[in-house]
Amino acid sequence: MRREPAPNIVLGAIADDFTGATDLANNLVRSGMRTLQVIGVPSAALSLENVDAVVVALKSRSCPAADAIRDSLAALDWLQAQGARQVFFKYCSTFDSTDDGNIGPVADALLDQLGSKQTVMVPAFPINGRTVYQGHLFVGDRLLNDSGMQHHPLNPMRDADLVRVLAGQTSHQVGLLNRATLAKGAPAASAHLSDLQQAGGRHVICDTLDESDLEVIAAAVVEMPLVTGGSGLGQALPAEYRKKGWLSPVENAGRLAPASGAALVLSGSCSRATLGQVEHFLGRHEGLALDPLALAESDAPIEEALNFARARLSGAADGPVLIYASAAPQAVEAAQASLGAARAGELVERALATIAQTLVAEGVGRLLVAGGETSGAVVSALGVGELRIGEQIDPGVPWTQTQVAGREAPLSLALKSGNFGGVDFFTRAFEVLNEQSAAREEGA
Ligand code: ADP
Numbered sequence: 122m123r124r125e126p127a128p129n130i131v132l133g134a135i136a137d138d139f140t141g142a143t144d145l146a147n148n149l150v151r152s153g154m155r156t157l158q159v160i161g162v163p164s165a166a167l168s169l170e171n172v173d174a175v176v177v178a179l180k181s182r183s184c185p186a187a188d189a190i191r192d193s194l195a196a197l198d199w200l201q202a203q204g205a206r207q208v209f210f211k212y213c214s215t216f217d218s219t220d221d222g223n224i225g226p227v228a229d230a231l232l233d234q235l236g237s238k239q240t241v242m243v244p245a246f247p248i249n250g251r252t253v254y255q256g257h258l259f260v261g262d263r264l265l266n267d268s269g270m271q272h273h274p275l276n277p278m279r280d281a282d283l284v285r286v287l288a289g290q291t292s293h294q295v296g297l298l299n300r301a302t303l304a305k306g307a308p309a310a311s312a313h314l315s316d317l318q319q320a321g322g323r324h325v326i327c328d329t330l331d332e333s334d335l336e337v338i339a340a341a342v343v344e345m346p347l348v349t350g351g352s353g354l355g356q357a358l359p360a361e362y363r364k365k366g367w368l369s370p371v372e373n374a375g376r377l378a379p380a381s382g383a384a385l386v387l388s389g390s391c392s393r394a395t396l397g398q399v400e401h402f403l404g405r406h407e408g409l410a411l412d413p414l415a416l417a418e419s420d421a422p423i424e425e426a427l428n429f430a431r432a433r434l435s436g437a438a439d440g441p442v443l444i445y446a447s448a449a450p451q452a453v454e455a456a457q458a459s460l461g462a463a464r465a466g467e468l469v470e471r472a473l474a475t476i477a478q479t480l481v482a483e484g485v486g487r488l489l490v491a492g493g494e495t496s497g498a499v500v501s502a503l504g505v506g507e508l509r510i511g512e513q514i515d516p517g518v519p520w521t522q523t524q525v526a527g528r529e530a531p532l533s534l535a536l537k538s539g540n541f542g543g544v545d546f547f548t549r550a551f552e553v554l555n556e557q558s559a560a561r562e563e564g565a
Contacts, residue, residue, distance in 0.1 A: 131367050132174040132358065133205025135196040135231075137189070137212050137223065140493055140517075140538045142178035145211045145352040146510040147519045149174045150375045152359035154368065158508045158521070160500065162195045167507065169203060173368055181227070182217055183275040189223035190230045197234055206367060207348065207358075208235065214251040214351035215265060216244045216258055216283055217276045218290065225290025228324060228349055235346045239318045241298070242287065243338055243350030245329035249516075251351065256284040256297045256326045283326045296322030298338070300330060307340035314341060329353070336360070375512040377522045380533040380554045382486015383434040384441035386547050387473045389495030391446075391453050392539030398491065399447050402547040407433060408443030413456040416468040423472050430480055440487075441551055444476055447491070470495055474502035482527045489535045489550050496536040508534065512557060514550045515542045520557075 132154065136142030142158050149156045154173040162177060169175065177196040181189035193210070200208060210224075210231055218224045228240055245253045250261040258281050260268035265281035280286050287295045296317040302309055317325055327338050327350075339357035342348050343365065348358075362368040386408075388399055402408060409429045415422045426444045433442045446469040448456075456465045477488060477499045490496045508521035511533075518541050522531040535550050543549070 129169055129204035130172060130175055130200075131206050131362050132209055133197075133200030133203060133207070134174065134176040134209040134211050134355070135193050135200070136176055136178050137182040137227075138180060139178045139497065140536075141211055141213055141352070142176045143508075143510070143519065143521075143536065144517050145209070145355045146174070146176045146508075147513055147517060148352045148356040149176070149359060150510045150519065151513060152356050153363070153371060153374050154359050155371060155374045156510045158510055160506055160508075162192075162199050163506060173374070175200065175203065175205070176211070181223060182212070183219055184223070186222035186226040189227050193227045194230055194234055197231055207343070208346060209355065209358075210240075210347065210349040211352065211355070212244065212349070214244050214246040214249060214353065215260060215268070215270050215278060216286065217270075217273070217278065218286070219276050220289065222290050224349070225287050225324070228347070229291055229293065231347050232323065237346040239314065239323055239325065240345060240347045240349055241314070241325045241327050241338065241342050242283065243327045243329060243335070243348070243354040244283070245327075245335070246351045246353035247329065247331050247335070248353075251353070252330050253283065253326070253328050254330060255299060255328065257281045258283055287324055287326065291324060293323040294321045296320075296325045298325050298327045300328040300334070303328060303334050303337045307337050310337055310341035332357070375510065375519065377509060377511040377520065377533070377557070378531050379558050380487050381530045382484050382528075382532075383439040383480075384487040384489075384551050385430060385434070385477075385480055385485045386441055386443040386445075386489045386491070387477055387495070387499065388443065388445035388447045388491040389469050389473050389498075390492030390537075390539045391448055391450070394540045394542060394544075395447050395491045395537075396449065397544045398542060398546045399443065399445050401544045402441075402443050405548055406441055406443065408445060410448075411444060411446040411469065411472055413446065413465045413468050414459060416472050417460055417464070423475055426472070426476055427479055430476070431483070434480070434485065441489075441547070443547065444473070446473065466494065470498035474498040478502045481525060481532060486528070486530060487533045487551065487554060489537065489547060491537045491539075491547075493538040496538070500536070503532070505534070512553060514553050515546055517541050518546075520550070520554060
């Protein structure tokens with residue numbers, strides 16, 4: 122009798138951007154799955170011992186559809202080789218896509234490669250105000266096309282009717298699993314999905330008003346080879362995996378190795394939330410500002426910042442200290458008027474990436490980075506390929522751990538995109554780490 126090899130991981134996810142990947146990974150951990158996030162498709166073998174889910178972070182949201190398909194299929198190939206039981210295509214809860222895709226074309230390509238006939242589309246994230254009713258996506262109390270998303274620079278969303286939006290991205294039939302059916306429970310939802318499939322319905326937009334709708338959907342789709350959606354569905358699926366016996370219960374899926382080394386905050390985000398966090402931090406700890414105009418003249422400000430940090434992170438002192446380019450809108454506009462927005466941004470990103478690389482090599486072991494692009498620059502300078510996801514600091518932002526060259530112990534890394542986090546985020550993040558270490562010692 123032929124025996125199927127035991128799947129190595131329960132869930133393999135393909136996320137269309139980096140912070141979206143982290144958001145999903147964070148929710149999976151909170152629902153009890155030990156999760157690894159990898160940046161791009163790994164080129165080397167990875168140890169997946171004690172890992173229940175892997176999220177592959179791509180940059181495939183707004184690129185040409187052919188590129189998004191190629192990268193997503195490469196990710197799927199890799200996840201299949203790791204024995205993923207279910208595949209999850211993750212996109213934004215506002216269904217961010219261009220006119221030509223990329224949600225429809227990528228979902229079609231993944232279905233073809235998996236040899237599967239149907240998938241669901243579940244973008245909703247009710248706790249963040251993203252709900253779907255009669256196939257229409259709402260952000261808070263506004264329809265998607267009236268929520269500000271109609272002005273997005275890369276993927277403006279001008280239609281809230283997701284059945285119609287998706288029908289413009291695929292030649293296959295798009296159906297709807299509506300709220301009235303969900304209210305009857307998972308068996309009714311499953312029966313409706315089968316009926317749709319019989320009639321050729323390949324993609325099914327799912328209504329979702331609240332968490333209980335997500336639970337019904339998760340129960341109805343747990344056996345599907347491919348599901349698609351936002352991180353809300355990611356929060357609901359693990360309970361179904363446990364019911365199936367696929368997932369062994371763990372005490373704390375976000376448990377990381379003890380953190381060690383000096384603490385540094387690097388901030389290149391100029392969002393309102395980050396500016397408040399910088400100010401709050403400076404009221405309690407020391408920091409140094411970087412000026413893009415001075416960076417355009419020479420590398421002297423980088424040296425100055427390194428020396429500032431070294432003086433405060435040596436001996437028994439282990440921080441945190443802050444190096445930041447974050448500045449109020451007038452200062453950003455002045456720098457951009459003089460240097461151009463792209464060059465000002467590049468100068469700051471390169472400086473912060475160099476500072477991260479140098480100070481991690483010198484003993485920084487707890488690093489917090491603010492800014493999406495800034496995080497990308499730092500992660501690539503450090504050569505980070507994979508992140509083990511730990512406990513959440515604030516919604517959507519967990520501590521992570523990674524192994525970097527030149528450092529024996531793991532590096533604790535928190536990557537915060539602009540508008541995330543409460544005003545005390547920069548200080549509380551380190552308290553969360555300390556609490557984790559204390560709890561571990563107590564438990565030991
Ligand atoms: P967010 O997540 O808040 O959007 P990002 O890091 O993605 O933050 O983007 C902020 C951009 O602004 C980066 O490219 C960064 O280099 C740039 N930047 C940071 N500080 C300044 C400044 N003082 N003047 C001009 N540009 C800046």
